[in-house]
Amino acid sequence: MTKGALAKGAVILSIAGFISKIIGAGYRIPLFRLIGAEGMGIYQMAYPLYTLLLTISSAGIPVAVSKLVAERVVLNDRQGTRDILLVSLVMLSLIGALCTTALYILAGFLSREVLKDERAYYSIVAIAPAVFFVGLMSVFRGYFQGFQQMYPTAISQIIEQAVRVATVLIGAYLFLPRGIEYAAAAATSGAVAGAVAGLGVLLVCYVWKSAILPPVWTKGMGGKSLSLLMTGYRILALSLPISFGGLVLPMVQILDAVTVPLRLQQAGYSVAKAAELYGELTGGAVTLVNVPTIFTLALATSLVPVISELHARKNKFQIYRNVNAAVKAAVSICLPAAVGLYLLAEPIADLLFNCPEAGIPLSILAPAAVFLGLHQTTSGVLQGLGRTHLPVKNLLVGVVVKLGLNYYLTGLPVFGIKGPALGTLAGFCVSSVLNLADLHRVTDWRLSRQVLSKPAVAATIMAVGVYLTFGFLKLTYNMHLATVLTVLFGAGIYFVVLALIDRGSDSTIMLLVNVFRKRS
Structure with a gap:
């Protein structure tokens, strides 16, 4: 991979990841207001079980698949890249199906005996299929990354998150009249809807891969491939340490x-x-x-x-x-x-x-x-x-x-x-x-003290300003407006003070520019 391609790929994935994280963080505010603290508690109980099984089953797959595909590309092994994709899909289909089935079967036991709240049962059942679909999605992402094609991964990340958030909020709203346990379950099902949408984007990219990959890779055979058994072994050898580390x-x-x-x-x-x-x-x-x-x-x-x-x-x-x-x-x-x-x-x-x-x-x-x-x-x-x-x-x-x-x-x-x-x-x-x-x-x-002193001084002045401003505004305006105005005023104080006291080539802004300039 050339330095330019590496920088471009990193920037694409960074932007997509940043957008996805912003969306992922933002939706919790309306969801909390919708289902309340108790509903959020039930919602949060199911997610760690899903995350654990997902990490075990597929966390290292994108890295492993992308590395192996990249190796086959260097060797001009077109059939080898297809074998890697096929073996990975079969492996993740089996593992994902087993994990999903396990969550279904154990949902009652986990909610009753482990989480000590039987209402979490519905959320565990609702989120279980996501393990299967996210596993398949990780295979296709690794496949395209092996060809240095980051756009399919980036687009699928954003679509996945957008569909997930929409399903979370709409589902919670529709099922709330039936009870908070059902609203929480409808919200957790957003992970399934998002995974299906993200996988759909990647499948479309694969079907239309002639428009994404170089022409030489979309037709014909070539190269000396590894056996399917050896391919599977290498995928496991590369992915398992990453999965366990996560x-x-x-x-x-x-x-x-x-x-x-x-x-x-x-x-x-x-x-x-x-x-x-x-x-x-x-x-x-x-x-x-x-x-x-x-x-x-x-x-x-x-x-x-x-x-x-x-x-x-x-x-x-x-x-x-x-x-x-x-x-x-x-x-x-x-x-x-x-x-x-x-x-x-x-x-x-x-x-x-x-x-x-x-x-x-x-x-x-x-x-x-x-x-x-x-x-x-x-x-x-x-x-x-x-x-x-x-x-x-x-x-x-x-x-x-x-x-x-x-x-x-x-x-x-x-x-x-x-x-x-x-x-x-x-x-x-x-x-x-x-x-x-x-x-x-x-x-x-x-x-050093120099690294901490200027942000600390600016934050201290901001703290005094926030304390005095909020104390005054809450007497004049309603609490919500007073809070918003105080936050804006505090942020303004902080950045103005920091800009005044933190100048020159070693300022925070200039140092950050140098870091990101070196990256690209």
Whole structure:
């Protein structure tokens, strides 16, 4: 792949991924307002089970298929690319069918004995077919990426997300009169509709591949192919390590779905109230904290090839410069978001979700935006340096801390839903600090006061402005309008102050421009 093709492909997938994440984050606000905290709790219980099976079955498939197809392209093996596609489709069809069937059969047991809320049964059944369709979709995405054709993947990602969100909201609205468990199930079925739509786009691209792939690859045979058995073995050998490496977060989500409602019930809450509190945390607070990290995740993705190239050239000065740029950018984005979410937690939760109670876990979880942004950014740097195991190790340590605090604190009535919020905050704090320590050990880079001081000063001035402004506006206007005006005013203060005190070639904006310019 040429450098130009690599940059073009990366930009296409980054834009598509960014649009998909924005859509995926935005729909939770109207959904929360529609089905409430209790409905969101039921909705959130089914998703970790689906994510876990999806990760096990197909997380590494796009990478494995694209790598093998690219190898066959270099060898001019047209039949080999078809064999890879055929074997992958057969494998994922079987695995996906087994996983879907398992969810159907075990839905009653999982909802009753594991999640401790029988209303989650309908959501588990509704989402089960998505495992099958997403698996097939991952095969076709890997196939086209192997030919350096990123448009089919990008288009299918956006269509999948758009159809999913539309189905989620329409389905929840139509089924809400029957009960929140049915509304939550209709919402989870959006994953199936989105997967079918995304797969449909890829099938159309495959049928019309003569318009996408070079003509030499759309007719005739050629090249020396591997046996079908060897092809299947290589797909598994490449995909399984990636799949198992991606199990950390799905497992955490499942343990949260299992332990948090259970411990809340043991603390004296009813099943319905436990689901409501769980929805306030996962459907409300976590959703808002994750918004600024959409940008830091894109930054981390951009950093990997940049740092990798500089590391290969042994250019330590530029590595330091880019690490400073990345960390400073992450702090500049996430710190004001964390401060704003902390100060305005309850009015923001009321404005967006019509649920001011979600402000309780949000106020505790808000600082996690900074630590999560730092973890993502430093993980990108460590991956670019070839130390891919370190972020995984550090995340696992953070997960252990989180789960321990979750279990202990949530069961104490004095903490309740504050327990898992504190556990999550502590977990990301630990993992980000360990990443920074490993980065120092590997490169001798240190987190300097210069990187943090200017965003911190701007955020402090913003905090004072937000506190005073909201205190005045809520006496003059209604709470919702006061909240919107305060958020806009606070953002304006922050960026004006940062622009005034952060000038020159080492400013956040100039450093970011250099990072993205090197990428392309």
